Amino acid sequence: MSDADKELTFCEQPSLLVVTCSSGVSNFLAEEIEALGFEVSRVSELAVETSGTLEDCMRLNLNLRTAHRVLYALDKFRAKTPEDLYRSIYQIPWENYLEPNGYFSIDRSVDTPTIRDTRYASLKVKDAIVDRMRSKYGYRPNCGNERVGACVFLHWVGLDASIYIDTTGDSISRRGYRVETSDAPVRESLAAALIMASGWNGESTFVNPMCGCGTFAIEAALMACNCPPSFLRDNFAFMHLVCYQPQKWFKLRGEALKQTKKNPDCTIIASDIDEEAVEKARRNAVVAGVSEYITFEVCDFAATTMPEKADDARGVIIMNPPYGERLGDSPHLLGLYSEMGVFIKENQPAYDGYILSGNASLVDAAGIIADEAITFYNGGIPCEFMRNPEPTAATVAKVRAQRRRYGK
DSSP: OOHHHHHHHHHHOOEEEEEEOOTTOHHHHHHHHHHTTOOOOEEOSSEEEEEEOHHHHHHHHHHOSSOSEEEEEEEEEEOSSHHHHHHHHHTSOGGGTBOTTSEEEEEEEEEOTTOSSHHHHHHHHHHHHHHHHHHHHSSOOEEESSSSSEEEEEEEETTEEEEEEESOSSOTTOOSOOOSOOSSOOOHHHHHHHHHHHTOOSSSOEEESSOTTSHHHHHHHHHHTTOOTTTTOOOOGGGGBTTOOHHHHHHHHHHHHHTOOSSOSSOEEEEESOHHHHHHHHHHHHHHTOGGGEEEEESOGGGSOOOOOOSSOOEEEEEOOOOOOSTTOHHHHHHHHHHHHHHHHHTTTTEEEEEEESOHHHHHHTTEEOSEEEEEEETTEEEEEEESOEEOHHHHHHHHHHHHHTTO
16 A cells, blocks of 8 residues: 555544534534534533544634634544653654654643643653654654644543544634734634624624624624635645545535525624724724625614614614723723613514623622523633523613713
8 A cells, every 4th residue: 555545544434533622612513523514522621522634624714703712633542650651652654644744733622640741741742753753764853842733632531541633733713814813803703603602693683882803793794695604714634634634625616605595684783882893893894805795884883873774673782891900990881881781672672682701790789680691701700691591670761860960
């Protein structure tokens, strides 16, 4: 069998695939994976398991909106000590996967009593790989911390160890369109998951007041256009494997782009009181190729244009206000949250309103009552994603009195 045949066999060989995500997102990720034609075998808090080939990994990396990484399983084994780990890793035919003069990085999730510093586990993995490669070629690939080449992932808990090829590298969240950013922007994959959680169908009106750098509006536009979220990415870890075939990637990408809608049948509005933030959002939308599908407005959120609904399709409002991490923020934010609740209530006949907040005390103090809430994690902060958070009657009266006083 020729070297080319061996590479092709490896590329076409199916294995367990573990697709990772942030907490609270896995059910939405599972739905995405099934919609792409894969069978889901297990769903946990931080991952969804399926099976497939390395070509399947390319498809998942290109099309998944809520995922972080796609891991291709190589082996699992028992390891009590670092020496056990080294011996098992050394037995894997790394010459079939990694370029002998290339570059790779190692990431890990380690919780075992024989390792105090998890970096030592990565060191043993690196030693085993480069020793194996040196024995085959007389020289070895370079290894470092930057995710710019091939990637290897170690999962070692107790006595159970698993080793994977990380086919993604930098998280799928890094779409490539966010050339401008704002304070504490929502990760792209989380924004996509929240839009899915809202039930928005890509056809009704989507409104994102307090848009910041525009992530929610851009993700909504990509969904409405059926555009693969990672079409801008020019570097994935799978591109640095021995058997990578660029023509397959370009074919997958081209076929996905042919399925995009040029004129999505929906209205998307993004507003912010900060003119600079709106300009950043607009520039990001241009890079993403969806600026023509989004209406940007510089205004207070309460003045955002809200199209009247002419049919039964309910629109969606998503708001991501500040959470009040800094001392002294609360008095100002109490009024802001009260106004948001009234804004959503006033538009409730035609829109389902959602607020993402990591500060339950602000929500309670503002008199906002959530009809439903789902917990997600935004930058490590547990946040409630609340549907139709209605303010109490006292809050509504207070806000309306303030508006009359200031002529709003």
